[in-house]
Amino acid sequence: MPFRPEADTYANDPNTTLEQLRLACEILALDQSGTAEELRARLNEYLSQFEAGTEIVCLNPEPPKSR
Secondary structure, X not given: OOEHHHHHHHHHOOOOOHHHHXXXXXXXXXXXXXXXXXXXXXXXXXXXXXXXXXXXXXXXXXXXXXX
């Protein structure tokens, strides 16, 4: 399980797609509507309640498939 810093990196990585951000919000039972910036803000707000050493549920359980 990743720790908060890895989750922060994933949520704020410009390469994390809108679809991936929506999936992360779904996993955390957060609202999945909005733009990438809105989803990042929602994820950051959720993650901010945890200490850096806290394990966070994996926000990307399956890497994107190559096409």
